[in-house]
Amino acid sequence: MKNSIYIGLLALTCIITSCTDVIDVEVPTAEPRLVIEASLDWEKGTSGLNQTIKLSSTTPYFETDLPNAVTGAQVSVTRESDNVVFVFEDQQNGTYTTNDFGAILNDVYTLNVIYEGETFTATETLRPTTSITKVTQTRDGGFDPDALEVNVYFDDPEDETNYYVLKYQEIGDYFPDLVTVSDEFLNGNEIHLIYEKRGDDDEDEFQAGDVVNINIYNVTKEYYNYIGILNNQSGSSGNPFTPAPVELLGNCINITNKENYPYGYFRVTQTDKKTYTFVEE
Template identity: 25%
Template sequence: MKKEIIYLLALILCVSCEDVIDVELPETEPKLIVEGLLRVDKSEEFINVEIKMKETSSYFDENQPVQVESAVITYGRPLNDGLFETLAFSSLAEKEPGTGIYIPDPDYSSDQRIRTSAAQPGIVFILEITYQGKYYYAQTEYAPTVPLDNLEQGDGTLFEDDDTEMIVTFTDDPEEDNFYVFDFDFGEFLTVEDQFFQGQQFSFSYFYNDNLNPGQEVTVSILGATEEFYNYMDLVLEQTTDTGGIFQTPIATVRGNVFDVTGLDNINIYDNVERPNDYALGYFAVVQEYSQTITIQ
C-alpha cells in the first residue's frame, strides 16, 4: 500500500511539473507570393500560362491562395529609353474561384493566350499585378535553351546503395554564355552554367536519394535561364532541403524579381533601390523547356 501511495504521489508530482510554454513569434506583415515560372514548349501553339498567387501566413499555417484585383502580362521587343518596338498583352483571370491560379482570361473580348511564336530571344515579358491597393511589377527576358541529347539510367551510387543514378547529356550553345535549370521531377532541381564546357557536349550524373521503383516513370527537363533567374534558383536551392519542392515554400531571405512599385514616378526604376522592404516573394520567368521521360529499370 505504501508503494502504491508513493507511485501515486510521484505521478502527481510529474504531472504538476508540466508547464505550457507559449512561443511568441515576431509578427510580420503578410507578403504576396508570385509563382510565375512559364515553360515554353515550342512544339505547342500556345504557352501554358498559369501564375499562382498566394500570401504568406503565420509560421505554423500554410500560405493561402489570394485573389488579386488585376493581373496582366505585357510583352515585346525593347528599344532605348524603356520604349518597345511593339507591345502585346494578355489579361489574366482566376482559373476557378478560390484557387489563386491565373490564366489568360477566357471571357475577354479577344483571345488572350500567348503564342509560343512570340517567345523569341530578346523579347521581354512584364507582369503587372494590383493587389490590395498595391502595384507589383516584374520584368524578365525570354530564355531559350538547348535540347537534351540523351537521358539514361546508370548503375552508380553516391551515398546509399539504393541511390538511383540519372545520366544527362546535352550540347551547349557556343554563341552565348548560357545558364540552365534542370528539373528532375519530384520537386528536385539543379542549376548549371557553361563556364567550363562552353560549346561542348557535356554529361553529368544526378542521384535520387529516395527509392524509385522499377516501372516508375521519371521526367527530366532542361530549362533556359537568364543569369538573374539562375542566381535566384541557386540561392533558393542552397536554402531548401526536404520542403516538398522549391516553389512550395518561397524562402523569405531570397528576393525574386517581383517588386512593389506603388507610387514610383519612374517605372524604369523597378528594382527598389531605395525601398528594400517593398517586394513580393517568388519569381516571374519565361523559359524554353525540353523534356525526356525514362522508365526506371
C-alpha cells in the same frame, strides 16, 4: 570534337527528429506579403498558349493551414515588341490563367499584377534553350554504387555564357528537385548530369517502374543565383555551420509602395522536356 563532361547530383531526404519535451517558441510576426509564382514555360513542340500564374500570401510559420490563395487581382503580361497584352483570368483559387499566350523567342515580357490598389511588376526575356539529347539509367556513376540514377545529356552552345536549371520530378512526388549548372568551365561541350535520389532506406531510391519528368531551362544569371540560394536554404536544416537563412527576394517589385515588396519570381523561358521510366536491369 566535343568532350563529354558529367556532373553527379544527389538528392538527399532530410531526417527530422523531435524531442519529447514541449517548447514554446516566440516567433516574430509580420504583415502578409504577396507571393508571385509566375513561371511561363514554352515547352518545345507545343504552342505554349496555356499558361498559369499563381498568387498567394505569406502565413505565420505555425499556421500553415490558413487559406492563403490571393483572388481579386488583375494580372497581365505585355509583350514589349508589339505591346500585345495577355490577360490572365482569375480562377478564384489563387490561379490566373490564359489560353492565348504568344511566345516569341528573345522577346521581352513584362508582368503586371494589380492587387489592393498596388502595382507589382517584373520584366524578363524569353530565352531559347538547348535540347536534351539523351536520357539513360546506370548504377555506377553516383554516390551509391547500388542505387539507380538517371543520366541526362545535352550540348552546350559555343561562344556564349549559359546558366541552366534542370527540374527532376518523379511521378507521385509533390515537389520537384531543382538543380543548377553553369557552363563557366564547360562551354561548348556535351554536358552529362547524373541525378541520384536517396533517403533513409532503399525504398527512397529510384526503383524499376518509377517515372521521372525532366525539364531543362536556359535561364538568366539572376534566376540561376536565386535557385541556388533557395536550394542552399532549404537544404541547410540541421547543419549548425551554415549561415542563417536570409530573406530571398526575386525580380518582382512594388512600384506603388516599395516597402510592401513581394516574394517570388517572374520567369519566361523555353524548355525541353523528357520523361524517363526506369526498367529492370
